[in-house]
Amino acid sequence: MTAVATHAGGGLADHVHPEPQGFIRKYVFSIDHKIIGIQYMITAFLFMILGGMLAELIRIQLMKASGGLMTPETYNEVYSVHGSTMVWLVIIPLLTGGFGNLIFPVQIGARDVAFPWLNMLSFWLFPPAGLMLYASFLMGAPTAGWTEYPPMSLLGGAGTSMWAAAIFLIGVSSTMTGINFLVTILKMRAPGMTFTRMPLFVWGQFVTAPLLMIATTALGAALAALFVQRQFGVAFFDPTRGGSPLLWQHMFWFYSHPAVYIMILPAFGMISEILPTFSRKPIFGYKMIAFSSCAIAILGFMVWAHHMFTSGMAPALQLPFMVLTMLIAIPTGVKIFSWVTTLWGGVIHMTTSMLFAIGFLATFTLGGITGVFLAAVPFDLHAHGTYFIVAHLHYVLVGGSLMGILAGLFYWYPKMSGRLMNEKLGKWSFWLFFIGFNGTFLPMHWLGMWGQPRRVAMYDPQFQAWNQVCTYFSFVMTAALILILINALWSMRNGKRSGPNPWNARTLEWQIPSPMPYYNFKHVPSVFAAPYDFAEPLPYRGLEEELTGAPPPVPAAH
Amino acid sequence: MAVASVSHGGYSGAMTEEPDQLYVETRELRIQGFLLFMVSDLVLFSSFIFAYLYLRNSGQGWPAGGPKLDIALAAVNSIVLFGSGATMHFALENWKHRNFTKFANWIVMTIILGAGFLTGQVLEYMHIGARWSSGIFGASFYTLTGMHGLHVFAGIIYLTVLLLQAAQGKYTFTKYTGLTLGTLYWHFVDVIWVVLFSIFYLL
Amino acid sequence: MPENRDPVVHLDRQFWIVTAVLGVLALISILWWVWAPITSIMPEAVDKAQQIDALFRFLAASGTALFIFVCGYIVYFSLAFRRHAGTPENAVGIQIHDNNKLEMWWTIIPTVFVVIMAIFSLRIWAGIEFSPSNTLVVEAIGHQWYYTFRYPNVNGEVKEMHLPLGQAITLHVTSSDVIHSFWIPAMRLKADMVPGLINTFEFTPTRPGRYEIICTEFCGTLHGEMHSGTTQNPAYVYIDPPAQYASWYARTEREQIQASNAISAPLSPNQLNLSRGDAGAGAKLFAAKCSACHAVGPFDQKIVGPGLKGVLDDPAHPQLVDGDKATPENVAKILQNGFKGSMGEMPTQAGNGLNNKDIVNLVAYLKTLK
Numbered sequence A: 001m002t003a004v005a006t007h008a009g010g011g012l013a014d015h016v017h018p019e020p021q022g023f024i025r026k027y028v029f030s031i032d033h034k035i036i037g038i039q040y041m042i043t044a045f046l047f048m049i050l051g052g053m054l055a056e057l058i059r060i061q062l063m064k065a066s067g068g069l070m071t072p073e074t075y076n077e078v079y080s081v082h083g084s085t086m087v088w089l090v091i092i093p094l095l096t097g098g099f100g101n102l103i104f105p106v107q108i109g110a111r112d113v114a115f116p117w118l119n120m121l122s123f124w125l126f127p128p129a130g131l132m133l134y135a136s137f138l139m140g141a142p143t144a145g146w147t148e149y150p151p152m153s154l155l156g157g158a159g160t161s162m163w164a165a166a167i168f169l170i171g172v173s174s175t176m177t178g179i180n181f182l183v184t185i186l187k188m189r190a191p192g193m194t195f196t197r198m199p200l201f202v203w204g205q206f207v208t209a210p211l212l213m214i215a216t217t218a219l220g221a222a223l224a225a226l227f228v229q230r231q232f233g234v235a236f237f238d239p240t241r242g243g244s245p246l247l248w249q250h251m252f253w254f255y256s257h258p259a260v261y262i263m264i265l266p267a268f269g270m271i272s273e274i275l276p277t278f279s280r281k282p283i284f285g286y287k288m289i290a291f292s293s294c295a296i297a298i299l300g301f302m303v304w305a306h307h308m309f310t311s312g313m314a315p316a317l318q319l320p321f322m323v324l325t326m327l328i329a330i331p332t333g334v335k336i337f338s339w340v341t342t343l344w345g346g347v348i349h350m351t352t353s354m355l356f357a358i359g360f361l362a363t364f365t366l367g368g369i370t371g372v373f374l375a376a377v378p379f380d381l382h383a384h385g386t387y388f389i390v391a392h393l394h395y396v397l398v399g400g401s402l403m404g405i406l407a408g409l410f411y412w413y414p415k416m417s418g419r420l421m422n423e424k425l426g427k428w429s430f431w432l433f434f435i436g437f438n439g440t441f442l443p444m445h446w447l448g449m450w451g452q453p454r455r456v457a458m459y460d461p462q463f464q465a466w467n468q469v470c471t472y473f474s475f476v477m478t479a480a481l482i483l484i485l486i487n488a489l490w491s492m493r494n495g496k497r498s499g500p501n502p503w504n505a506r507t508l509e510w511q512i513p514s515p516m517p518y519y520n521f522k523h524v525p526s527v528f529a530a531p532y533d534f535a536e537p538l539p540y541r542g543l544e545e546e547l548t549g550a551p552p553p554v555p556a557a558h
Numbered sequence B: 001m002a003v004a005s006v007s008h009g010g011y012s013g014a015m016t017e018e019p020d021q022l023y024v025e026t027r028e029l030r031i032q033g034f035l036l037f038m039v040s041d042l043v044l045f046s047s048f049i050f051a052y053l054y055l056r057n058s059g060q061g062w063p064a065g066g067p068k069l070d071i072a073l074a075a076v077n078s079i080v081l082f083g084s085g086a087t088m089h090f091a092l093e094n095w096k097h098r099n100f101t102k103f104a105n106w107i108v109m110t111i112i113l114g115a116g117f118l119t120g121q122v123l124e125y126m127h128i129g130a131r132w133s134s135g136i137f138g139a140s141f142y143t144l145t146g147m148h149g150l151h152v153f154a155g156i157i158y159l160t161v162l163l164l165q166a167a168q169g170k171y172t173f174t175k176y177t178g179l180t181l182g183t184l185y186w187h188f189v190d191v192i193w194v195v196l197f198s199i200f201y202l203l
Numbered sequence C: 001m002p003e004n005r006d007p008v009v010h011l012d013r014q015f016w017i018v019t020a021v022l023g024v025l026a027l028i029s030i031l032w033w034v035w036a037p038i039t040s041i042m043p044e045a046v047d048k049a050q051q052i053d054a055l056f057r058f059l060a061a062s063g064t065a066l067f068i069f070v071c072g073y074i075v076y077f078s079l080a081f082r083r084h085a086g087t088p089e090n091a092v093g094i095q096i097h098d099n100n101k102l103e104m105w106w107t108i109i110p111t112v113f114v115v116i117m118a119i120f121s122l123r124i125w126a127g128i129e130f131s132p133s134n135t136l137v138v139e140a141i142g143h144q145w146y147y148t149f150r151y152p153n154v155n156g157e158v159k160e161m162h163l164p165l166g167q168a169i170t171l172h173v174t175s176s177d178v179i180h181s182f183w184i185p186a187m188r189l190k191a192d193m194v195p196g197l198i199n200t201f202e203f204t205p206t207r208p209g210r211y212e213i214i215c216t217e218f219c220g221t222l223h224g225e226m227h228s229g230t231t232q233n234p235a236y237v238y239i240d241p242p243a244q245y246a247s248w249y250a251r252t253e254r255e256q257i258q259a260s261n262a263i264s265a266p267l268s269p270n271q272l273n274l275s276r277g278d279a280g281a282g283a284k285l286f287a288a289k290c291s292a293c294h295a296v297g298p299f300d301q302k303i304v305g306p307g308l309k310g311v312l313d314d315p316a317h318p319q320l321v322d323g324d325k326a327t328p329e330n331v332a333k334i335l336q337n338g339f340k341g342s343m344g345e346m347p348t349q350a351g352n353g354l355n356n357k358d359i360v361n362l363v364a365y366l367k368t369l370k
C-alpha cells in the first residue's frame, strides 16, 4: 500500500495523502469516498430490511378486512415509519450517498470529492437520524403518514417531534452531500472531461445535487416550524390562532415533489450506464437524455401543489399545476423512448443487471403514466387518498428507484468487492421480484378506484380477496429480496473474481482495478471523447500503467 | 503546507508565501462550496418568508393595523449592521494590503457593531410585547428575526475565531481563504437583513 | 459525436410485423376502455361522474396504448437482439449515436399526447369547477370519526345526508377538528375537510340510491372506520326522488325542532341567570363547539366568524355584530338566535346543540376573554 504522498507543485489532482492505517481511520471515520459510499449502502440496506419488515406487517394486517394483527394505532405508526424509512433512510441515501459517492467521482476522473471531511460528516449524521426515527416507537411513533399533515401531527405523541428532528438531521446531511457533489462535478473533472463527455450517471448526480441542496433545506424549514409549534406552541399551522394547516402542505410538498426526482434521476443515470454497456451500443440521444434530466429537475420545482388538488386551493391555481405536471411526461418520454431505441440493434447480454434495467423500463413507464392520470385534476378528485396513489407511488419508487438500485447493485458490485454476484441466483431473484412486485401493486390500482382508501387498518370486506392477492405476492417479492441479500453476502467471499472490467464497460471506473484502490488513479487520466463508443478504442490517456501493476509514476520534480 | 512561523508582531515578509497551484484550486473549491452553502441558507430563509407572506395574506388573524413595530429603532439598527458590513470590507482590504494592525482594528469594530445590532434587536423584542407563541405575527416575526439574530451571533463568534487565528499566523497575506469566507458570510447576513427589514417594516 | 459516421439503418419486415401486432393490441385495449363496464362496479350517481368517467376512459385508453407500444418494443428488442451463443465476445451493436429526425419524433410523440390529454382534462375540469347557480346548499362537517350535515332552515346538525334527485347541489365541507375528507366513489368527487376553511363542490344527482361516503384523509386512530364498511356511524348519502326527499326534509325539520326543544325550551336572555356561569365548563364547550369558527383572538382574527377576545371587555368594541351593545344579555341573544351577517352565518342555539345552562357557561367564559 504505497500511495505516495506528494506535495509537489501540482494542484488538487496530485494532492495525495498516505492511505490511513488502522481500522477506525480506514473503515469507520474514513474520508475516502468509496468507503463512505459503502458505509451508506450497508446502513441503508439495513434500514431497508427494517422498512421491508414494516411493509410486510402492513400486508399481513390487511389480509383480513377487519385487520386483526395490530390495533389501528399501531398500524398507523407502522406505515408512517415504513414510508419515512423507505424514502429518507433507504432510497435517497442509496442513490446519492451510496452509489453516488462510490461511483461518480471515479467516473469524472477525480480522486475524491471536493470536501472529504464534509462527506464523512454527512454520512455520520445518517445512522443517528435513523436510530432516532426508530427510537420514536418507544414514545409513540408518528402516525400521520410520512407526510405528517397538521393538525394530526400536532396531536401525535412525543415521537412526532423525534420524527421531525430525525428527518431534519437527514436533511442537513443531504444538503451537505448536495453541495459537495455539485462542487466536485463543477471543479474536479479530469482534463478533457467536458460536460458532453460526462457519463450519464454523473449527469444524474449533477442535476440531483441542486435538488438535494435546495429542496432539503426547504424541508428543514417546514420541519423546524412543525417542531417549534409542537414544542413551544408557535402558531404556524393552528387555524384557531390564524395559522394554516395548508401552509404545511405547501412547505412539505415544495420539498417532497422535487424529492421524488431526487429518488429517480440518479436511477435514470444508472439505467443510462447499464443499457449501453449490455447492448454494446452507444446510448441513443446522449444529449437529449442529459438535457431532459435538467428539464425534469427544473419543472420539478413548479408542480408541488398537484398533491393538494383536493385540499382547497383556488381553482385558478389548479390549472397551471395540472398543465406543468403533465409537461414532465415529455422529457421523461424522451428518455424512455431513447432507452428503448438503445436496445434496438444491440448485442444484448442478458445479465441480471440488464434484466433489472429492462424491468425498470416497463414498470417505471406504467408508474409514470398513472402519474399523468393523477395530474388531471378531475381524475385526481376521484383517486386522491386511495390505493391508486399507493399503486402509483410503488410503481415509481419500487418499480423505478428500487429496480434501478438493484440493477446498479449487480452492475457495480465488483467495484466494491472485486467479485461478481452469482448470475444464476440473480436471474431467479429478478423473475421472483418482477412477478412479486407486479402482483403486489397492480391490484392496488383497481382497489383504489373501487373505493379502498389508503392509511386504513381495516376496510370494506368486499376488497378482501384482492388484498390477499397483494399480500401473497408481497411474500414472493420479499423472498426475492432475501435471495439478493444472500447472494450479496455469499459473493463477498465466494463470488467469481471479476477482474477490473467484467462487463467490458467503458466508463472510467472500469479502467482501474476492482475493488478500486485508494485514491483511484495512479495518474489522473485525460479524456478525449464520450464514453459510449463500443467500436472505438478507449478514449483515455494516462491509464496505461493502471492495470499492469507497474510502480506508481514518480512525480516530476518541482 | 507550511504554516508561516511568525514571531509576535512580526507580520511582514515572513507571511508572504507565494500561492501555489494547490492553494489556488483549493481556494476556488472552498469559495464555491461556501457560495452554495449560502444558497441553501437563503432557501431556509425564503421558506419562512414564504410562510410569513402566506399567513399574512390568508386573511386570518393578522393583527389589525399591523403590529407595534418601532421602525425608528429598526432603522438605526439597520445602519449599525450595514456599517459593520463596511468595516468588514475595510478589514479584508487592509489584510490584502498587508496591514495586520488595521485589519485587527476593523474586525474588532465589526464585532462591536454586530453586538450593537443584537442589543438593538433585544430592545425591539422587549418593546413589542408579543410572544413567540402568541399568534402568527409572533410566529413569523420572531422566527425570522430570531434566525437572523442567530446568524449574526454565529458570525460574531466566527469573526472572533478568524481574528485569533490570524493573530496566530494561520493565514498569510497571500493565502487567506478563511478570511474571504468570513467576509462573504458577514455580507450575506447583511443582505438577509435588508430583506427582513423590508418585509416586516416597510410592507 | 460525429453523426455523419453513424451507419444508415433500415428497419426490416419483422419490425413492421411486430409494430402491426402491437397496433392491433393497442386498438383492442382502446376499444376495451371505451366499452369497459365501469358503471357496473361503480354506479354514476351524479352528472359529473359521467364526465370524470369519460376522462378516465380517455386517459386509460391512451395510457394503455402507449404502454403496450413501449413494453412491446422492449420485449421484442430484448428477444430479437439477444446475444446468441455463437456471437463473438467482442461483437458490438450498431453504432448509432443520434438521429435528429428520430429524436424529434421522440419529443413530438409525448408532446402530442400531453397536449391532447391536457386539453381533454381542461375541458372536463372547466365543466366541473364552474357550475350553475340556484342550488341547494348543504354543509357537511367532518368529526373524529363521523359526518354531520346542515340544511338550510333545519336546526342543528343532522346525521344523515339526503339529496333530491335532479336538483343542483352546492356542497360546503369543513371540519370541526382535524383534516378529514369527503369522498363518494359513486360521484367520483372528493374534497378535503379542513378546519377553518370551507371547500365547495357542485353537482346534480342523477341516480337514486344509497351511496357510501369515505374519508380519505388520515384523521386519527379510527380514520379507517370513517366509511360505511365497518363503522358504527355508517356514512351514506341517499339520493331520493324529489317527493321522497321533500317528506324526509319536512320530517327532519320537525324532528330537529323537537330535538332542540327537548334540550330545553329557550329562555329569553333576561330569564337566564348570567352571573352564575361556570367559566371552566364554558371553556370546554367553546373548544368543542365554537373554535371551528372562532379564534380567541382580537375581533379581526377571522376564521369563519370573528375573534372573540374582548367581546365583553374591550372599550374599542362597544357593539356586537348585530349592532346591539356588548352586554352579556345581548351576547346570550346571539348565542340563542344565531346571526347572519356580512361575515357569514352563526348557527342558533339548537344548531349548536346547546342547552340553557351551556349558554350561561359560555357567556361566563366569554367574559374572561380580556
Ligand code: HEA
Binding pocket: A045, A048, A049, A051, A052, A053, A055, A056, A058, A059, A079, A080, A082, A083, A084, A086, A087, A091, A144, A145, A146, A147, A390, A393, A394, A397, A398, A401, A402, A440, A454, A455, A456, A457, A474, A477, A478, A481, A482, A484, A485, A488
Ligand atoms: C421507496 C420506497 C418504498 C418501498 C421500497 C416500499 C416497499 C413496500 N411497500 Fe410501501 N410505501 C412507501 C414507500 C415504499 N414502500 C411510501 C412512501 C408509503 C406511504 C406511506 C404513507 O402513507 O405515509 C408506502 C405505503 C405502503 C402501503 C400503504 C399503507 C397504507 O396506506 O395503509 C403498503 C400496503 O401494502 C405498502 C407496501 C409495501 C410493500 C409490500 C413493499 C415491499 O416492496 C417491501 C419489500 C422489501 C422487503 C421485504 C425488505 C426485505 C429485504 C431484504 C431482507 C434484503 C434487502 C437487502 C438487499 C437488497 C441487499 N407500502
Ligand code: HEA
Binding pocket: A147, A260, A261, A263, A264, A306, A307, A325, A326, A328, A329, A330, A332, A333, A334, A336, A364, A365, A366, A367, A368, A369, A370, A371, A372, A374, A375, A376, A380, A383, A384, A385, A389, A392, A393, A396, A397, A400, A401, C063, C066, C070, C109, C110, C111, C113, C114
Ligand atoms: C420516484 C418517485 C416518483 C416519480 C418519478 C413520480 C413521477 C410522477 N408523479 Fe408521482 N408520486 C410519488 C412519487 C413519484 N412520482 C409519490 C411517493 C406520491 C405519493 C405521495 C403521498 O401522498 O404519499 C406521488 C403522488 C403523485 C400525485 C398526487 C396524487 C394525489 O395524492 O392525489 C401526482 C399528481 O399529479 C403525481 C404525478 C406524477 C407525475 C405526472 C409524474 C411524472 O414525472 C411521470 C413521468 C413519466 C411518464 C409519463 C412515463 C414515461 C413517459 C412516456 C412513455 C411518454 C409518453 C407518456 C405520456 C404522454 C403519458 N404523483
Ligand code: CUA
Binding pocket: C142, C143, C145, C179, C180, C181, C215, C216, C217, C218, C219, C220, C223, C224, C226
Ligand atoms: Cu376522517 Cu379520515
Ligand SMILES: [Cu+2]
Binding pocket: A256, A257, A260, A303, A304, A306, A307
Ligand atoms: Cu409530486
